[in-house]
Amino acid sequence: MAENVHNTSAHDPADHGHHGHHILSAKLLLTVFFSLVGLTIFTVGLGLLEQNEIVHLGAFSVPVALAIAGVKATLVAMFFMALKYDNKVNLLAFSLSIVFLVVFFVFTFLDTGFRGSFDDFSATPIDQTQLEELRLQERNDAILPDFEAQPLLLQGDTALIDPTP
Amino acid sequence: MSTTTAAAPVRTQSAPAPKHPPGHEPVHNYLLEPGPSPDVRGLARVWPTVKAWVTTVDHKRIGVMYLFAVSFFFAVAGIAALLVRAELMNPGSDFLTADEYNRMFTLHGVMMVFLFIVPSIPGSLGNFVLPIMLGVKDVAFPKLNLASFYVFIAGASIAVYAILSGGIDTGWTFYTPYSDETNTAVLPMTMAVFVAGFASILTGINFIVTIHKMRAPGLTWNRLPLFIWALYAVSIVQVLATPVVGITMILLAMERLLNIGIFDPALGGDPVLFQHFFWFYSHPAVYIMILPAFGVISELMGTFSRQKVFGYRAIALSSVAIAMLGFLVWGHHMFVSGQSPLSSIVFSLITFLIGVPSGIKVLNWVWTMYRGSVWLTTPMLYALSFLFLFTIGGLTGIMVGTLAVDVHLHDTYFVVAHFHYVMMGGTVMAMIGGLFYWWPKMFGRMMSETWGRISAGVVFFGFNMTFFTQFILGSQGMPRRYFTYLPEYHDLHQVSTIGSWFLGLGLLLVLGNMIWSLFKGKPAPGNPWGAATLEWTHATSPPDHHNFHRTPLVTHGPYDYGVLFSGDGYSGDGAGGDGSGGDGSRGPAPIPNPELGAPQEMEKSIDLGLAQPKPSRD
Numbered sequence: 001m002a003e004n005v006h007n008t009s010a011h012d013p014a015d016h017g018h019h020g021h022h023i024l025s026a027k028l029l030l031t032v033f034f035s036l037v038g039l040t041i042f043t044v045g046l047g048l049l050e051q052n053e054i055v056h057l058g059a060f061s062v063p064v065a066l067a068i069a070g071v072k073a074t075l076v077a078m079f080f081m082a083l084k085y086d087n088k089v090n091l092l093a094f095s096l097s098i099v100f101l102v103v104f105f106v107f108t109f110l111d112t113g114f115r116g117s118f119d120d121f122s123a124t125p126i127d128q129t130q131l132e133e134l135r136l137q138e139r140n141d142a143i144l145p146d147f148e149a150q151p152l153l154l155q156g157d158t159a160l161i162d163p164t165p
Numbered sequence: 166m167s168t169t170t171a172a173a174p175v176r177t178q179s180a181p182a183p184k185h186p187p188g189h190e191p192v193h194n195y196l197l198e199p200g201p202s203p204d205v206r207g208l209a210r211v212w213p214t215v216k217a218w219v220t221t222v223d224h225k226r227i228g229v230m231y232l233f234a235v236s237f238f239f240a241v242a243g244i245a246a247l248l249v250r251a252e253l254m255n256p257g258s259d260f261l262t263a264d265e266y267n268r269m270f271t272l273h274g275v276m277m278v279f280l281f282i283v284p285s286i287p288g289s290l291g292n293f294v295l296p297i298m299l300g301v302k303d304v305a306f307p308k309l310n311l312a313s314f315y316v317f318i319a320g321a322s323i324a325v326y327a328i329l330s331g332g333i334d335t336g337w338t339f340y341t342p343y344s345d346e347t348n349t350a351v352l353p354m355t356m357a358v359f360v361a362g363f364a365s366i367l368t369g370i371n372f373i374v375t376i377h378k379m380r381a382p383g384l385t386w387n388r389l390p391l392f393i394w395a396l397y398a399v400s401i402v403q404v405l406a407t408p409v410v411g412i413t414m415i416l417l418a419m420e421r422l423l424n425i426g427i428f429d430p431a432l433g434g435d436p437v438l439f440q441h442f443f444w445f446y447s448h449p450a451v452y453i454m455i456l457p458a459f460g461v462i463s464e465l466m467g468t469f470s471r472q473k474v475f476g477y478r479a480i481a482l483s484s485v486a487i488a489m490l491g492f493l494v495w496g497h498h499m500f501v502s503g504q505s506p507l508s509s510i511v512f513s514l515i516t517f518l519i520g521v522p523s524g525i526k527v528l529n530w531v532w533t534m535y536r537g538s539v540w541l542t543t544p545m546l547y548a549l550s551f552l553f554l555f556t557i558g559g560l561t562g563i564m565v566g567t568l569a570v571d572v573h574l575h576d577t578y579f580v581v582a583h584f585h586y587v588m589m590g591g592t593v594m595a596m597i598g599g600l601f602y603w604w605p606k607m608f609g610r611m612m613s614e615t616w617g618r619i620s621a622g623v624v625f626f627g628f629n630m631t632f633f634t635q636f637i638l639g640s641q642g643m644p645r646r647y648f649t650y651l652p653e654y655h656d657l658h659q660v661s662t663i664g665s666w667f668l669g670l671g672l673l674l675v676l677g678n679m680i681w682s683l684f685k686g687k688p689a690p691g692n693p694w695g696a697a698t699l700e701w702t703h704a705t706s707p708p709d710h711h712n713f714h715r716t717p718l719v720t721h722g723p724y725d726y727g728v729l730f731s732g733d734g735y736s737g738d739g740a741g742g743d744g745s746g747g748d749g750s751r752g753p754a755p756i757p758n759p760e761l762g763a764p765q766e767m768e769k770s771i772d773l774g775l776a777q778p779k780p781s782r783d
């Protein structure tokens with residue numbers, strides 16, 4: 001609230017108290033550091049194993065790599081960025097930015113993952129429809145003579161019609 | 166006596182009890198103070214005045230400087246538009262070659278979008294009004310605010326450099342692969358966009374923090390003026406989306422400079438990915454452009470219908486809904502880009518959804534006028550223009566958002582007409598309406614009502630003549646960004662070009678009116694329109710350097726106009742204490758005489774004994 005309309009700079013040092021940094025023990029920091037290093041080595045190792053076809057992850061290769069990277073990023077955010085001990089609003093802002101990134105990725109992969117699949121979405125592919133139309137036309141042409149109407153009277157009956165005007 | 170250019174002295178002790186009765190303190194007109202003292206005369210005033218302005222951290226002055234800057238770019242880009250239209254008067258080359266034509270419409274688009282419309286309402290009206298509406302002295306980070314202005318100017322200067330060094334011919338969308346290949350000034354122009362983007366981000370952060378942390382006592386979220394709600398929503402979008410356009414421009418620069426394959430298929434990139442990046446920013450950016458306009462219109466509709474804005478919460482929350490949903494529809498710009506049909510279908514569906522919150526707003530505004538006493542001042546005429554034009558623009562948006570229809574209409578004049586109806590018919594109309602509305606507050610002078618109304622008519626007529634024809638042209642197949650066309654389009658193109666002259670004339674009338682009012686306008690009272698938000702009820706016209714002498718105490722909703730006119734200043738209806746709901750029992754509030762103004766509520770404030778003592782010289 002802005003009670004201090006005219007008071008531009010008076011900052012009460014006392015109300016800074018609870019913003020202070022949470023001090024993490026060296027042990028915790030080192031643990032996190034070595035877990036990060038460990039995870040990195042794990043990623044690289046996994047990559048090598050895959051390359052030499054010892055481990056087969058197939059389609060899961062990228063998701064697994066991303067998952068490990070995600071764990072690492074979480075560790076960094078929680079401890080090095082101290083979000084774990086910070087005001088929860090900051091955690092919210094951070095998470096929202098992740099959600100935001102996910103939205104961008106998901107929708108973009110919705111495109112790149114399904115490119116060129118136009119035919120799958122049309123009830124009948126357009127070229128098939130055209131082909132079918134062509135076939136019908138040919139069949140039509142082929143059977144047309146059979147359906148040619150035969151005149152019932154080949155010659156006019158002169159007896160019935162008086163030729164003289 | 167030396168000049169007093171520095172900001173007001175910082176007080177460390179509480180001041181002696183005020184010597185003036187509430188509401189009658191001497192006013193330090195922010196336009197003049199701080200500045201040279203009155204005994205400095207003639208040319209000697211120039212430098213101290215300029216210095217006081219360019220180094221100011223006063224949100225009001227920054228708002229005014231933004232207003233000048235964006236008006237300048239609006240004028241330049243507008244002239245480019247008139248040239249584009251003039252060239253299209255006849256098929257073939259009249260006075261621009263095909264190449265020059267491409268540069269001209271790109272110049273128009275880039276300037277209008279990145280240098281005018283994005284910063285327009287938040288930078289000028291927002292900066293000026295937001296802190297006063299919240300009842301505070303300034304935004305949360307005044308220096309950051311000034312920095313945002315200079316970052317904007319830096320971006321604009323780079324843009325000017327890009328234009329002078331040959332211009333750019335890609336269109337405002339910078340689509341790859343063409344923007345990778347053309348040897349026009351793509352790099353400087355994208356740098357300009359990158360830099361100007363930061364100005365948006367800084368403003369957004371400033372607004373969010375100010376709204377969250379600094380509201381005057383009594384100003385609950387339910388009593389926030391809808392303009393503030395809109396600026397809040399838009400700030401979120403700015404902070405979230407603008408970095409993406411920055412990244413996109415950096416990626417494009419990396420590709421051009423370092424030959425890293427990102428968008429260029431020759432290097433293994435994906436050109437459609439550029440469109441994803443670009444529209445991931447630029448569709449939310451169209452809401453950056455329109456949401457502040459929604460806020461302005463809500464203020465105008467309430468004040469000039471003389472009753473509570475109908476559906477206060479629905480309007481407030483639909484701004485937020487638009488801000489969120491706006492992030493999920495960008496693919497509707499890419500229906501024919503080769504994007505996968507699955508995403509086209511999904512994007513088309515979500516595009517339909519976004520029509521819902523927009524529709525909610527329009528219906529609520531219409532309902533606000535119902536049974537009100539609609540007061541057809543110039544700002545209201547512009548607000549009504551907005552209502553017509555934005556509705557056309559929004560509905561044609563749904564049309565082009567329809568997957569099958571857009572396959573035909575994409576990249577035709579129909580799309581051009583659609584976005585001009587929303588951007589110009591929407592945002593620009595709202596901005597002009599807002600300027601007419603807040604002008605007395607900003608400069609302490611009334612504008613001419615007669616000429617204001619005439620200008621509203623001419624602009625409305627010229628606008629429709631220019632752009633309605635383009636709907637027809639587009640539906641007949643006229644492609645956009647072509648400098649020549651088939652003979653069957655000739656007539657409509659001519660109508661459109663002549664319309665653009667009316668539009669230009671109307672806008673000149675607005676400009677003339679403003680300049681006239683600065684010198685000849687009648688002095689404005691504190692509350693000419695009888696509005697109920699803090700900038701009208703608690704501040705002088707023009708406001709004091711510190712906005713308020715004492716912190717205002719908010720005791721009613723932003724649209725409780727009747728309260729101002731009831732004898733003791735408070736109607737006592739406990740239920741109507743926030744912005745929501747109409748009460749139905751009372752009729753609309755009386756219409757004041759704008760030259761005399763409506764009652765203010767200066768006495769409703771909290772005196773902390775911090776008021777400025779009377780300066781020695783007055």
Ligand code: HEM
Nearest residue numbers: 451454455497498559562563565566575576580584587588
């Ligand atoms: C109901 C809301 C809206 C919907 C459903 C909508 C939908 C669309 C769609 C589908 C397109 C792509 C058409 C095409 O290129 O084939 C489009 C283009 C565009 N819209 Fe909207 N729109 C809406 C509101 C707005 C607003 C409020 C603005 C700006 C203030 C805006 C500005 C634009 C611009 C600038 C383009 C053209 C971009 C370009 O290709 O240069 N739209 N709109």
Ligand SMILES: [Cu+2]
Nearest residue numbers: 448451495498
């Ligand atoms: Cu869009």
